[in-house]
Amino acid sequence: MSATCYDCIVVGSGHAGSSAALSAVQYGCRNVLMIDKCPEEWAGGNGYFTAGAHRTVHDGLPDILPIVSNVSTEQAQKIDMDPYTTDDFSRDIMRLSDNRSDSDIVRAVVEGSRGAVQWLKDYVGVPFILSFHRQAYEVEGRQKFWGGMVLSVEDGGKGLIAAHHRALHRAGVQIWYNCPAVDLIEQDGAVTGVVACRNGELLELHSKSVILASGGFESSPELRRKYLGDLWQAARVRGTPYNNGDGLTLAKKVNALVRPPAPSFAEAGCHSTCWDYNAPLDHGSRVLSNQYTKSGYPLGVMINSKGERFVDEGEDFRNYTYAKFGRRILEQDGGMALQVYDSKVISWLRKEEYGDGIVEKIWGDTLEDLADKLSSKGLKDKARFLETMQEFNKAVGAHRKKYPNLKWDPSVKDGLSTESVPLPKSNWALTIDEPPFLAVRVACGITFTFGGLAIDPETAGVLRDSEQKEAVKGLFCTGELVGGLFYANYPGGSGLTAGAVFGRRAGKEAAKLASY
Incomplete structure (x- = not known):
């Protein structure tokens, strides 16, 4: 089994994983590898299949206009858009989950949302637009936005993933497709890499950190039946067919904490x-x-x-x-x-x-x-x-x-x-x-499952299932694999935002470890 060393390894090529890899480079990682079990033609995970909606706090139209590219000065005079505050965003997540969501995780998403959106525009190059086609109606000659969420991406999820992968190319991030991660490498209680299968060969890929961004288990009829109930075997998969719960399987290696506990994933829903x-x-x-x-x-x-x-x-x-x-x-x-x-x-x-x-x-x-x-x-x-x-x-x-x-x-x-x-x-x-x-x-x-790994909201570090619930050194998580955020329902556009928020934090922490 051959071995190679990297500053950071990201598992998953979607929006959250791309955010993590780019953040790692921004904060100092020089040798970042992204691996994905899917073939290249399926790159982008579930993010590719979205409308590109991002929910963020904002102070109203003047705050949002500099981010978007599809509003003329004349159009701006005919738009009604209320501010969307941190209280609004937090309240929406909590009320839709019947107050079951982890308040610290919610706070991290909400308070990090505006900065994440700005970063996606400025650093990644995501082409944001006002979501006239999904979140506004023309009433008496004015475009009236409703439901708190106002941002989309030009060409939806396709445009979002295209922007990410252009940025990944510029940043020099290596991407290996058809390369599933099959195990985590652990040494002295810390994760120090992954075992991956490439071209039929098992490879030891060593790194100071591993970021799991491989999605939930919605693409597996067996896991849907096991964790959500028999009914869910008949659901149609809305996005990638490659989200089969691999991140959960890998995290068992280090006794990671899941939220809610795996037998009760039906409580979280999807x-x-x-x-x-x-x-x-x-x-x-x-x-x-x-x-x-x-x-x-x-x-x-x-x-x-x-x-x-x-x-x-x-x-x-x-x-x-x-x-x-x-x-x-x-x-x-x-x-x-x-x-x-x-x-x-x-x-x-x-x-x-x-x-x-x-x-x-x-x-x-x-x-x-x-x-x-x-x-x-x-x-x-x-x-x-x-x-x-x-x-x-x-x-x-x-x-x-x-x-x-x-x-x-x-x-x-x-x-x-x-x-x-x-x-x-x-x-x-x-x-x-x-x-x-x-x-x-x-x-x-079915879009994605809500149950997943428990993380430290400040670092996106995966927590160990122990009395101390300390973070596993070198292991981070972002995207749909994060547990404790949504239960049964969620406010549209908050999933992509959460992926960027925790992806940025995971990448930053990975860069700190790489510098030691």
């Missing part, structure tokens, strides 16, 4: 979203990537095969509910649901997700006509479907009569409800009665 029913089962599309998302449900209704609604589509803004509604779809008969819209809102649906050639569209000139066509697409009870639509429309009308001054506005929680039905739609409720009618089929797309 990011699961409304996903195109016709998407591949075990991996995302490198071409369509995030376009398989179907996030327009606040504008319409979601109905299961029995013809019944099963979620409050207007419970909150989309980016506070989309990561949990996938599970609710998975729980329905056949793991399928139907999103239904009428002509009043079809033009408001994002063309990236609902455009021609992107999704199978099922049209009807009447609701009865639509129901007939849906009967061959998984709808089992046509009569109940029509009853549900009639009850919904009646409830919308009753609420409008009761509150005649309320106005439909998708950029705020407008209070337009169907409060008289057992499961109300709390906001944005409009009658579905103007032809043509559109339905699309959706399933559950």
Whole structure:
């Protein structure tokens, strides 16, 4: 077995791993190696499949404008954007986790978010844009941002990973693909490298530090069943097929602490979203990537095969509910649901997700006509479907009569409800009665798992499962492998931000070790 020495070794080629490698170089590492089990054509991990959304604290539009490249002076005069404070960001993570998230980890992400975004722009060269297409609606001639998250990346996750890999090339970081890490090297209680398999040969790769950024276990049906439950074997993998829990396996070598404890990973859950029913089962599309998302449900209704609604589509803004509604779809008969819209809102649906050639569209000139066509697409009870639509429309009308001054506005929680039905739609409720009618089929797309390794929030050092819970010298973690941050749900855009925050910290600490 041959041996080679490096200043820092990063396991994983995605956004978090790239952030860690670049930070290590910035702070002084001269010989950084990144390894990934995937072939080069799958480089970028799950980050490649995202919309590039980054959630960060900010002081409003004047604070954000210098970061982005898609806003003219004239456009800026027609934008409404409230500041997003540290309290706002912290509160959003905590409320969506029912206060289960580790407050110290949350604080690190929130307080490090603005600096991480600026670093991604200035040091990495990420081309940030204002997320008009996902996080704003034009209302009365003004672009109104909602839901706290305002930043995206030009060309989404593809643009994000391309920027990272240009920066990695400039920084001289070596990248080995088709090179899985199979073990950690440990000496005197410290991690001093990895054993990797390259071209069929086992290599001892020695280093002062190893940074694990290999994602969760969402791509493994067996681990999903083991840790999340039998139901999850049927979920569609939204991103890379190479996130098989390898980081968890490696960390067992040093008795790493996991949060929550591994048998209880179901408590943490996962990011699961409304996903195109016709998407591949075990991996995302490198071409369509995030376009398989179907996030327009606040504008319409979601109905299961029995013809019944099963979620409050207007419970909150989309980016506070989309990561949990996938599970609710998975729980329905056949793991399928139907999103239904009428002509009043079809033009408001994002063309990236609902455009021609992107999704199978099922049209009807009447609701009865639509129901007939849906009967061959998984709808089992046509009569109940029509009853549900009639009850919904009646409830919308009753609420409008009761509150005649309320106005439909998708950029705020407008209070337009169907409060008289057992499961109300709390906001944005409009009658579905103007032809043509559109339905699309959706399933559950699993994005990433929330359980993972416990880390020191200041250094991103992996903690050992002992009474002292001290950090394992030389071992760091970032990205979706970090545990204790999210439980059951999360505010959109915070995952990429967390990957950059802890990636920067891990890289900085790795450089300190390399200098000794």
